[in-house]
Amino acid sequence: MTLTPPRRRPVTLVTATVTVALVAVHVLAWEATEFSPAALVQGWAGMADFLGQALPPDLSGEVLGAAVEAALVTLYIGLLGTTLSVPSALVLAVLAARTTTSGGWVYQAARTVLSFLRAVPDVVFALVFVTAVGLGPFAGVLALIFHNTGVMGKLWAEAMEEIDLGPRDALRTNGASRVQVAAHAVLPAALPQCLGLLLYRLDVNVRSSLVLGLVGAGGIGFLVNQSIKLFRFDEMVTHLLVVLVLVVAVDQLSALVRRRIGA
């Protein structure tokens, strides 16, 4: 005797509607962004012209030296922006984690501040600080401190909420204050995750400090912008190659350390 398999489920009205809506939205997006493969094909000459000027990259010692020097500044912007945001992120995270907060309006206020800092892109912070402290890497560091406080504070608060609550309760029963419980039960338990997130943010921040350079906040992004404006595409490619090395190096390093601490 053969068993009859169950009938396939018929396509429901919901599935059909969602499919049609998705297709419609993509068509709208296609038109709104003036997406046109034809234009790309017709413009091949311009692309070839660009590549002709960009390749081979200008690997002269002078250009390469300047690129490496600027890449180091980019790295330093990312590093300082990350490190200097640790204290503010830590305080806000402790206030915004359910496991450590004193609750009520403190929790709401901390969450709101974090959301605001996260919602304003670092590039916008950079533009604001450029008007305050002038063009240069300092504005980039300030921008990263502000934006990264918002992102890292949120991530840390979540890490602190995910810990095993047992040690916290145990310390509460012996009369430890809220701050003491945070320092001796919550933070030690969340430390590996928080360190992993810190390294991940360093990685991200080095990459965004490149973009900050494009708006005048120093580093190699500034050189990339300059070489584009001067039509020195061969220099630009050199800069991008140095950026590639920097980003891969930071990424590998951060991944290595994160593996070692098991986060």
Place this chain on the structure above:
Amino acid sequence: MSLRIRGLRKAYGGRTVLDGFDLDVAPGEFVVLLGANGSGKSTALRCVVGLEQADGGTIETGSRAAMVFQQIHLVPRRTVIDNVSAGALGRLPLRRSLHPLLFPRELREEAMACLDRVGLAGRAADRAGRLSGGQQQRVAIARALCQRASVLLADEPVSALDPSAAEQVVALLADLARTGGLAVAAVLHQPGLAVRHADRVVGLRAGRVTLDERAAGLNPADLDFLYGEQGAAA
């Protein structure tokens, strides 16, 4: 009397867990609480240390009560001595207690004495997570001692331990009562351990005390009643 509980009541969403629970534990006495799951033993202890809020009744303890747990609840990444010292957080000023490096020297000496009391002074510098379950539970007891409590509560302290480690931990609790003068109350699920080590056995069923006997006088019929079908259903 070190611990005196009268008429303790607690309900969760209409389900009564404690229904007029009374308990006395004298200094130097080791009392074991027995009863089926859901009979209210753990809830009673959690009310004493403030992890649960009782709906009614009174609780008197000489000083703050200390508690050890089935899941032990040490901080595994910290050293044994740091975990024990954390028992004293309640009496330390904030500036000396934000990090173990700031703990006063006298506290670390006191913590060593507490560790010596549970027989683990030799493991003081190890990370707590590296110790066996039985050793970790003894460290948790040392932490409770470092709290200088006169009442020590233990919520199923040996349910996750092998028989020999369980025997050792319960014997330690009994010794802390007898030679340390503490009032000790422990929830256990092993009547055998209770008979061998406790002074008195208190049985709970449906949130009330239905048995209060000297451990030596405990008989099997009493236990059948505690763990019987109706007891589990109630």
